[in-house]
Amino acid sequence: MSALSLAARDAYTMLRRNLLHARRYPSLTLNLLLTPIMLLLLFVYIFGDVMSAGLGGGGADRSAYIAYIVPGILLMTIGGTVVGAAVSVATDMTEGIVARFRTLAIHRGSVLIGHVVGSVLQSVLSVVLVGALAVAIGFRSADASALEWLAAAGLLVLFATALTWIAVGMGLASPNAEAASNMAMPLVLLPLISSAFIPADTMPGWFQPIAEYQPFTPAIETLRGLLLGTGIGDDGWLAVLWCVGLAGLGYLWSTALFNRERG
Amino acid sequence: MTTAANNPAIEAAGLRKSFGEKKVLDGIDLTVPQGTVFSLLGPNGAGKTTAVRILSTLVAADGGRARVAGRDVVAEAQAVRGAIGVTGQFSAVDGLITGEENMLLMADLHHLSRREGRRIAGELLERFALAEAAKKPAATYSGGMRRRLDLAMTLVGRPQVIFLDEPTTGLDPRSRQTVWDIVRDLVFEGATVFLTTQYLGEADELADRIAVLHGGRIAAEGSAEELKRLVPGGYVRLRFTDQDACRGAAVALGEVAADSEALSLRIPSDGSQRALRSLLARLDSAGVEADELTVHTPDLDDVFFALTGDSTPPAPPTPPAQPDQPTRQGRHTEAAR
Numbered sequence: 001m002s003a004l005s006l007a008a009r010d011a012y013t014m015l016r017r018n019l020l021h022a023r024r025y026p027s028l029t030l031n032l033l034l035t036p037i038m039l040l041l042l043f044v045y046i047f048g049d050v051m052s053a054g055l056g057g058g059g060a061d062r063s064a065y066i067a068y069i070v071p072g073i074l075l076m077t078i079g080g081t082v083v084g085a086a087v088s089v090a091t092d093m094t095e096g097i098v099a100r101f102r103t104l105a106i107h108r109g110s111v112l113i114g115h116v117v118g119s120v121l122q123s124v125l126s127v128v129l130v131g132a133l134a135v136a137i138g139f140r141s142a143d144a145s146a147l148e149w150l151a152a153a154g155l156l157v158l159f160a161t162a163l164t165w166i167a168v169g170m171g172l173a174s175p176n177a178e179a180a181s182n183m184a185m186p187l188v189l190l191p192l193i194s195s196a197f198i199p200a201d202t203m204p205g206w207f208q209p210i211a212e213y214q215p216f217t218p219a220i221e222t223l224r225g226l227l228l229g230t231g232i233g234d235d236g237w238l239a240v241l242w243c244v245g246l247a248g249l250g251y252l253w254s255t256a257l258f259n260r261e262r263g
Numbered sequence: 264m265t266t267a268a269n270n271p272a273i274e275a276a277g278l279r280k281s282f283g284e285k286k287v288l289d290g291i292d293l294t295v296p297q298g299t300v301f302s303l304l305g306p307n308g309a310g311k312t313t314a315v316r317i318l319s320t321l322v323a324a325d326g327g328r329a330r331v332a333g334r335d336v337v338a339e340a341q342a343v344r345g346a347i348g349v350t351g352q353f354s355a356v357d358g359l360i361t362g363e364e365n366m367l368l369m370a371d372l373h374h375l376s377r378r379e380g381r382r383i384a385g386e387l388l389e390r391f392a393l394a395e396a397a398k399k400p401a402a403t404y405s406g407g408m409r410r411r412l413d414l415a416m417t418l419v420g421r422p423q424v425i426f427l428d429e430p431t432t433g434l435d436p437r438s439r440q441t442v443w444d445i446v447r448d449l450v451f452e453g454a455t456v457f458l459t460t461q462y463l464g465e466a467d468e469l470a471d472r473i474a475v476l477h478g479g480r481i482a483a484e485g486s487a488e489e490l491k492r493l494v495p496g497g498y499v500r501l502r503f504t505d506q507d508a509c510r511g512a513a514v515a516l517g518e519v520a521a522d523s524e525a526l527s528l529r530i531p532s533d534g535s536q537r538a539l540r541s542l543l544a545r546l547d548s549a550g551v552e553a554d555e556l557t558v559h560t561p562d563l564d565d566v567f568f569a570l571t572g573d574s575t576p577p578a579p580p581t582p583p584a585q586p587d588q589p590t591r592q593g594r595h596t597e598a599a600r
Contacts, residue, residue, distance in 0.1 A: 006374070009374065016371075017360070020359075020364065021359050024360070095357070096353040096354050096356070097355050097357045099349075099353075100349065100351070100355035100417075101372070102320075102321055103320065103344055103347065104373070105342070105344040105345035106344075106372050
């Protein structure tokens with residue numbers, strides 16, 4: 001077998017191990033789903049009338065507000081799911097099993113790749129679950145074409161990959177699972193200060209840069225554009241740049257941390 | 264991947280490693296022939312684990328060279344990894360999945376076919392008495408079971424050289440015995456075992472060659488017998504009920520170490536039948552009778568204390584399988600270098 005196919009085989013083995021963990025202990029994944037679901041229901045059913053009144057300048061229209069917040073909620077779901085990746089990487093590192101992996105003649109990166117692919121698959125599953133709930137309470141896309149759906153799916157996967165690499169780095173940098181969970185909290189909190197729930201230009205002027213210059217806002221705007229037909233403008237490129245940048249940074253950071261010697 | 268039959272399994276020269284200011288290894292030379300058990304003996308913190316980590320490619324040495332299974336541990340790390348199996352001091356099993364899944368995971372990582380993987384996993388689980396618990400999560404295993412699973416996982420790839428870092432620390436006597444049996448089997452099957460331990464009895468029991476690690480250096484190396492010869496020989500200890508008898512015996516026997524308060528004499532002796540008979544004859548002819556006679560042959564404890572100049576025993580309160588020997592009060596502290 002060639003080196004590449006051996007690497008793929010090792011990564012696949014590691015992926016199966018991580019998926020087995022996730023399947024056997026689904027509570028972590030499910031707990032992480034609670035935050036976006038709660039926020040979705042809270043903002044639609046409790047705050048919905050007021051929020052939507054401030055949105056379009058017109059009267060209260062709850063269905064318009066559902067449409068507005070679902071893209072943000074979906075990306076927030078990804079932010080939550082990758083916290084699980086940080087926690088499971090940190091847990092793994094405290095166990096002797098990773099030291100054992102290091103003494104095997106396997107592809108070095110396969111341990112991390114297994115975590116990343118596993119976490120991206122979990123993100124996709126979580127997004128599908130939350131998306132289904134959104135559709136159940138009335139979310140409809142505004143005649144998105146097949147290509148737009150495909151682009152939306154691609155963006156979600158790319159975004160999940162980027163955040164997962166960052167989360168894996170956080171997991172590696174943390175001494176234990178609790179620390180990893182704390183360190184990854186910003187990934188859940190960032191969407192709250194993005195354009196997920198209200199448009200950035202309705203925020204106080206001093207705060208707008210904070211909302212604008214972070215990965216969630218361009219990604220949310222792009223997703224909104226693809227699913228709801230609002231203007232995307234520069235946000236499409238910005239979102240892709242953020243994703244590629246974060247993924248690359250997270251990858252370099254993670255592999256450097258993983259290859260460092262643990263005295 | 265052929266290694267000439269006469270090449271040593273492990274060869275190290277001048278290994279050095281420091282962590283910050285702390286010098287852990289300060290020039291270690293080792294040669295371990297194939298098919299033998301080599302034991303690195305030392306108290307906690309002596310650098311045993313660091314030596315294992317260097318030889319098993321986990322950390323790089325600051326200086327020196329090492330070859331394992333004929334390959335350089337730095338330049339040919341991946342080839343070394345293909346030839347070794349490592350059981351670290353801390354359990355290296357995945358507690359979230361079952362024992363069987365752990366074994367199959369190892370089979371996959373050794374790129375065995377599904378069938379071959381299942382066969383070897385089943386065989387090893389059986390051999391390590393884990394077949395019944397195979398379907399239970401490893402986290403529910405007892406300490407002894409985890410250790411056995413750990414060892415079984417190490418053997419999936421049929422390693423030529425096996426590193427066991429304190430494999431019996433924290434185990435009950437029965438599990439310890441099991442591990443010893445496994446080590447003997449492995450060597451019988453042709454593997455080379457590099458074992459670290461803080462139990463002198465364990466090294467004595469298993470190892471063909473023993474190196475005592477002290478202060479980052481090898482203080483002594485040899486077979487258990489050779490090491491025992493490094494300390495002054497054995498002695499016979501005579502105890503008397505009264506001062507007169509003790510004094511009388513001391514006069515009759517000539518130059519002996521007397522401890523008048525304990526009413527005892529220590530006579531250098533190899534403990535052989537002939538030596539004892541001559542000793543008794545001399546006592547008889549002097550008309551003195553000893554109250555108690557004990558023969559003390561040097562054991563690894565003596566060697567260890569003599570070499571390390573350490574008065575605290577390295578073994579925990581319940582050392583394993585100590586052979587019946589006189590108490591340690593007759594220890595030759597003057598034997599320290």
